[in-house]
Amino acid sequence: MKLHEYQSKIIFSKYGIPIPKGSIVSTATDARQVAEELGGFVVVKSQVLVGGRGKAGGIRLAKSPKEAEEITAQILGMTIKGLPVRKVLIDEAANIENEIYLGITNDRSARRPVLMASSSGGVDIEEVARISPEKIVKVYIDPLLGLKDFQSRDIAAGIDLPREYWKEFARICTGLWKAYLACDATLAEINPLVVTKDKQLLAVDGKMLIDDNALFRQPAISEMRDIDEEAASETEARKFGLSFIKLDGQIGCMVNGAGLAMTTMDIVKLFDGEPANFLDIGGGANSDKVSAALRIILSDINVKVVLINIFGGITRCDEVAKGILSAIEEVKPKIPMVVRLVGTNYEEGNRLLANANLITASTLVEAAKKSVDASKGILEIQQ
Amino acid sequence: MSILINKDTRLLVQGITGNEGLFHTQQMIAYGTNVVAGVTPGKGGEWAINDKVPVFDSVRMAVHATEANTSVIFVPARFAPDAIFEAADAGIPLIVCITEGIPVQDMMKVREYLDQKQVRLLGPNCPGLLSPGESKVGIIPGDIAIQGNVGVISRSGTLTYEVLFALKLVGLGTSTCVGIGGDPINGTNFIDCLDMFEADPQTEKIVLIGEIGGTDEEKAAKFIASRLTKPVVSFIAGQSAPPGKRMGHAGAIIEGGSGSAVDKIKALEEVGVKVAKHPEEIPLLLK
Numbered sequence: 001m002k003l004h005e006y007q008s009k010i011i012f013s014k015y016g017i018p019i020p021k022g023s024i025v026s027t028a029t030d031a032r033q034v035a036e037e038l039g040g041f042v043v044v045k046s047q048v049l050v051g052g053r054g055k056a057g058g059i060r061l062a063k064s065p066k067e068a069e070e071i072t073a074q075i076l077g078m079t080i081k082g083l084p085v086r087k088v089l090i091d092e093a094a095n096i097e098n099e100i101y102l103g104i105t106n107d108r109s110a111r112r113p114v115l116m117a118s119s120s121g122g123v124d125i126e127e128v129a130r131i132s133p134e135k136i137v138k139v140y141i142d143p144l145l146g147l148k149d150f151q152s153r154d155i156a157a158g159i160d161l162p163r164e165y166w167k168e169f170a171r172i173c174t175g176l177w178k179a180y181l182a183c184d185a186t187l188a189e190i191n192p193l194v195v196t197k198d199k200q201l202l203a204v205d206g207k208m209l210i211d212d213n214a215l216f217r218q219p220a221i222s223e224m225r226d227i228d229e230e231a232a233s234e235t236e237a238r239k240f241g242l243s244f245i246k247l248d249g250q251i252g253c254m255v256n257g258a259g260l261a262m263t264t265m266d267i268v269k270l271f272d273g274e275p276a277n278f279l280d281i282g283g284g285a286n287s288d289k290v291s292a293a294l295r296i297i298l299s300d301i302n303v304k305v306v307l308i309n310i311f312g313g314i315t316r317c318d319e320v321a322k323g324i325l326s327a328i329e330e331v332k333p334k335i336p337m338v339v340r341l342v343g344t345n346y347e348e349g350n351r352l353l354a355n356a357n358l359i360t361a362s363t364l365v366e367a368a369k370k371s372v373d374a375s376k377g378i379l380e381i382q383q
Numbered sequence: 384m385s386i387l388i389n390k391d392t393r394l395l396v397q398g399i400t401g402n403e404g405l406f407h408t409q410q411m412i413a414y415g416t417n418v419v420a421g422v423t424p425g426k427g428g429e430w431a432i433n434d435k436v437p438v439f440d441s442v443r444m445a446v447h448a449t450e451a452n453t454s455v456i457f458v459p460a461r462f463a464p465d466a467i468f469e470a471a472d473a474g475i476p477l478i479v480c481i482t483e484g485i486p487v488q489d490m491m492k493v494r495e496y497l498d499q500k501q502v503r504l505l506g507p508n509c510p511g512l513l514s515p516g517e518s519k520v521g522i523i524p525g526d527i528a529i530q531g532n533v534g535v536i537s538r539s540g541t542l543t544y545e546v547l548f549a550l551k552l553v554g555l556g557t558s559t560c561v562g563i564g565g566d567p568i569n570g571t572n573f574i575d576c577l578d579m580f581e582a583d584p585q586t587e588k589i590v591l592i593g594e595i596g597g598t599d600e601e602k603a604a605k606f607i608a609s610r611l612t613k614p615v616v617s618f619i620a621g622q623s624a625p626p627g628k629r630m631g632h633a634g635a636i637i638e639g640g641s642g643s644a645v646d647k648i649k650a651l652e653e654v655g656v657k658v659a660k661h662p663e664e665i666p667l668l669l670k
């Protein structure tokens with residue numbers, strides 16, 4: 001789960017990391033008022049959950065409250081990478097001397113958290129990693145020990161930060177580590193951490209990604225989820241415990257198991273079809289969950305065909321069949337559906353579906369081919 | 384022969400009295416696995432599965448009484464890290480964690496601790512192990528595979544079933560199927576399994592089923608080039624997955640420009656591994 005910049009910065013500040021004064025607003029009038037309170041010289045920052053806001057014109061400086069109002073009005077009308085801007089953060093503008101990158105993330109290969117810094121802050125860190133990896137300094141953190149001050153000092157020295165800042169820098173690193181731990185983050189990033197002209201360190205931007213698996217013990221963070229930033233079908237799917245990602249194709253896919261769900265999409269694509277979604281109903285899904293899954297797929301107007309691929313193990317094919325029938329009964333879909341059931345109780349599942357006017361297939365390749373043909377109108381439902 | 388589990392496996396089930404624990408213990412016993420004990424804190428002294436399996440309060444007590452040498456964990460995610468620590472602390476050399484959804488920060492601590500203990504963990508978020516005709520530890524349906532000379536390693540669950548089933552349909556059997564799990568931090572990786580299959584006399588060919596996310600497939604490719612004499616066939620799931628989206632498995636995400644299917648397929652093909660376009664092609668490439 002992604003947090004907005006303003007949410008991340010509020011969390012950082014709770015752990016002692018200095019952030020600029022500012023407020024989140026959703027109207028231009030409010031922006032003007034906040035800018036007045038902050039002394040007029042502010043930065044207007046769109047709050048959408050995608051990178052590249054600056055390049056898209058979603059982050060701009062304003063020299064007066066009036067200008068802040070005008071810029072906010074423009075930014076609130078923008079759409080950045082498909083997401084309409086609904087909120088902007090008005091921050092006091094900083095007098096920037098230098099920009100640093102500072103972040104903690106999980107290193108899969110090292111199986112440890114890693115604290116990273118670079119003297120080239122304010123730009124895309126993945127870009128820095130590709131072009132000049134020597135500019136990124138790293139220390140791995142023992143998960144049983146935690147971050148130690150000497151490690152933060154090593155990082156400070158590694159990016160040539162003047163010694164007068166080391167103590168404050170180590171304090172910020174510790175704060176970031178505590179925020180990362182307390183929130184079950186998979187990424188906690190300050191980009192940039194600026195050195196101001198009056199010799200202060202200030203986190204002018206913030207980003208956090210939270211481990212979805214840990215949300216059960218993060219109730220406050222779960223409530224920060226911005227459902228305006230995701231497709232309504234994804235919100236609905238989460239309610240039913242379904243793993244669902246909306247895509248742009250025409251073939252809706254319902255599968256049990258994530259690996260098989262990805263594979264089903266891959267094979268659809270291999271035969272020149274476009275999957276409309278990723279959907280894993282999970283292990284041992286009951287008919288209610290299956291029915292909800294199918295209703296969510298059918299609610300997408302782009303879907304021309306539904307492909308159901310189930311390899312029963314813990315999941316029982318008869319239970320899946322009952323869910324399919326209940327969704328059909330409710331939605332009465334007009335589009336063709338291709339079903340392939342294998343494994344636990346597949347005979348019973350197929351028997352239940354015998355009169356449902358569905359296209360059946362016995363292998364994954366056959367099911368994918370039939371779905372693609374049906375999406376192109378080559379294959380009609382046998383009446 | 385097989386790897387990791389065989390007829391001498393003496394299995395302990397952590398979380399045996401829960402729904403999933405009970406159901407799968409029945410399935411494992413029906414398959415012929417020697418289930419010697421169960422553990423559910425607070426239920427020590429009871430018996431499970433029609434009075435066939437004694438239940439203990441702790442792993443230590445269960446090991447002391449039954450000499451269990453392998454543990455399988457069906458404990459909910461919030462308690463699973465504790466269950467893994469407990470099994471490791473009791474000296475169980477092989478721990479198989481089926482549980483899905485363990486927070487990654489917990490897994491980093493688990494892995495750090497296990498590395499100090501010389502204990503092998505398989506999973507979490509995995510379907511477990513199946514050595515056809517010998518033993519089954521986990522949730523892989525027993526009837527979809529037959530005994531044979533193909534070693535199977537996979538990050539997935541049902542996709543693995545699909546592959547085992549495709550092998551069985553053409554009469555190809557499996558020595559051991561190892562599900563290493565779909566999480567970003569796990570106990571056993573591809574290289575560990577490739578090494579064991581290379582050493583196993585029954586295994587003549589290997590199937591490696593990978594997916595997007597991380598760089599384990601690339602590392603496996605390097606290992607294959609330097610150390611393996613047995614032929615390897617592969618399939619990589621997630622060729623159509625968009626970057627930045629977590630595709631169900633916590634570990635299945637293309638991030639920071641790494642982890643794409645294209646890179647993995649390229650790395651494997653460069654070292655002579657045949658990569659199937661879809662699972663049904665795997666048996667053809669093995670011949």
